[in-house]
Amino acid sequence: MARSTQGPPTTRETGETVFATLTRLLSGRQGISAIGAVAGGLALLLGLVLLLFVPAMRGAAYSVVVLGAILLLLALMVSFSTVVKAVTGRRGRYGTNTTAMVVAFVVLGILIEVLAFRNPVRWDLTATRRFSLAPQTRDILTGLQEPVRATAFFVAGNPSQDQYRTAVEDLMKEFGRQQPKLFSFRFLDPDREVTIAKEFDIRQYPAVVFEGRDSGLRHQLIAPFFEERNFATAMLIATGRQQKRLYYLTGHGEKDLGDVAPDSREGAALLASGLGGDNYDVQVLSLAQIPLVPEDAAALIIAGPKQDLEGEESKILEQYLRGGGRVLFLLEPNPPATFSNLLFAWGIKPVEGRVVEIFNSVAGQPQTPLFSRDQYFRYPEDPSSPDPFHVDLITRPLDETYFPGTAAFQQRLPPEEMVKESVALFRLVRATVLSCISQDPEAKTCPPESLGRELVPAWALQGFAPINEKPDPAGPRKTRIVVFGDSDFVSNYHIPSKNNRDLVLNAVNWLTEDTALANIRPNPIPVRYLILAENQKQLLRALSWFVLPAGVVLLAAVAWWRRR
Amino acid sequence: MRNIRAILRKELGTYFASPMAYIMAGVFLALTGVFFVNSVDQPFAEASVRGLLATSSFFLLTLVSPLLTMRLFAEEQKLGTLELLLTAPVRDYEVVVAKFLASFVMLASMALATLFYAALLAYYADPDLGPTFSAYVGFLLYGAATLAMGLLASTLSSNQIVAAVVGFGLILVFTLVDQVSNILSGTVARVLERLSLSAHFDAFNRGVIDTADIAYFLILMAVFLFLTIRSVESRRWR
Incomplete structure (x- = not known):
């Protein structure tokens, strides 16, 4: 109440209309300055938007930015004393001081973020380290000479394609993280983007097309070949490596x-x-x-x-x-x-004969031996000596394999x-040592003397x-x-x-x-599916939808009762 | 520290004694329950909280954080108690940090309650625990950053609704900024993408903890808390 009696008269008190107020404010030098400042600010904003979003109008955008800057400068010159007073006054000084502190703090934050971005330390917490790219893939990505774009064609909401989609998206994100400047990717629905799908010659999907943006070379991958080594190869092909x-x-x-x-x-x-x-x-x-x-x-x-x-x-x-x-x-x-x-x-x-494996074989089939990591030979046998043959690369990156017969x-x-x-x-x-050679195509066991x-x-x-x-x-x-x-x-x-x-x-x-x-080791994607019977699904729904919220609402009732 | 503890205790008391906070938590958990069931109730569903936290971070943190923080300064301004607080022998940063911590404890309590879903997954399947851990770390960092934004918004108005709307807008800008980067190219696009909350959370949700992402959330939180302190301080000379 005190404010309304001591402060300047309001529009209602003076009976002045909004239009009249605006006319009064905008008349004279101050008014021209205000119009110039607003117009200059708008022009600057428009210029920046054009510059960012419409590259084709870059020339016009620069002109608009310059015009905006000139208008702002003119407004400043016309109202120079007012601006100086605003800046050097008590509030102005505090305001300037605060602005300087905020700018300094933000700049410091940006510097720290840039440093952290350039020197990242990463921990892949997945059980199989599935987001750790092989050194060879990283070399291929960092050595890219031209921009490469991957276009993934997946039909949205198709469960059989969804099982690949997450893995593909994860891998592409890792590629993008490793090479943010030259690698990009996008997902398209081939049923909706028919023209693009035709242009990329998509006849079967899900599919991923790698494309060298300068060379125009393309290489298409289809499911299930969506592993790291396939993507690495596709990039090499899209950037011109000969077949x-x-x-x-x-x-x-x-x-x-x-x-x-x-x-x-x-x-x-x-x-x-x-x-x-x-x-x-x-x-x-x-x-x-x-x-x-x-x-x-x-x-x-x-x-x-x-x-x-x-x-x-x-x-x-x-x-x-x-x-x-x-x-x-x-x-x-x-x-x-x-x-x-x-x-x-x-x-x-x-x-002569066939291998019968009684210790490590595919279940119930001794004639289909299974080979685990410790059954692959390691080369060079002396790790400190050089390895001119690189034979190790055939088996070292692998987990289990098997040979049926x-x-x-x-x-x-x-x-x-x-x-x-x-x-x-x-x-x-x-x-393994618990294996033998047998002439019998149906043999399921080994005589003790044949082992070892x-x-x-x-x-x-x-x-x-x-x-x-x-x-x-x-x-x-x-x-x-x-x-x-x-x-x-x-x-x-x-x-x-x-x-x-x-x-x-x-x-x-x-x-x-x-x-x-x-050498690009296949990162196995473990099957961690949630498979539930119908009654288990019902229980899961009931527990998720009602138990927690109901418990918290009960707490609300207790809080209300105590406050009462 | 003593002052921070005292204000923190008072704010937590206000949160946990208020039925509204529980009702908000109840709504939060009901929605996370729906998101969780949607993410796992489909063919080839992965036994993980990834889908749950991706949706929750986008939809819920954008809404819940401003609701949790809108009261903290706006109500004090409206009731006139902020002047009392600021003339008391406490520093501005102590007030801001204590209120921030109180809202963070509230949000963390709500987030940790959703571990119930992870427990359900562990009972029925064999989820990968590494990504579950990293996803929750990321979710809490994401939440801390959005709370700092909401806190700044709360200092800008004495009206709680206005504070919530401003906070919501701020968080939305930082959540969706990477969508703008999709229609741009070059350095500007990359910078905008680096500013996005959801882009930084994505790695945590997949099971990867990157110091650059941790630094991003901590810096964003620090910047907005600093702005909040300056905003509170500006009441002395405005």
């Missing part, structure tokens, strides 16, 4: 690359997809039609031959190996002799009889010449061979299980010397 060509031998009863049935034990279409995901171009090779291994072959894959090589075919492959060829042998117990002979020349021979191999000559300069042999994985022998179902070798031949110093590149005693583990049915896919892809990566990809 290597693999040849897949046919004509001897090998696994069928064209068989796409997911439960097929004779189909190898998923192997081809996995190789495609690692940036390989896979071509079929029939030596009966083309009697040579083409020169552009980065490696040759022989998966599950049931018949012998015919006529000149053996010689062609022998020559290919002598000339620095790279071959992945995926054989079966008691393989055709002509294939065994190819290996024999390089110092490996199959043990496998042969074992052994060294043809004892080590002391080998010419070291010609061939270096590496055992990759062994069965080391059985090695997978080998790798690098050499310049077949064993005990003197290598030609001016000869071609070094030969590399990887041999597995089983081919079923790469079939459509088995390849997605455990780390089977990674094992075979790592072997191909080693043969073609793409070791960076092999």
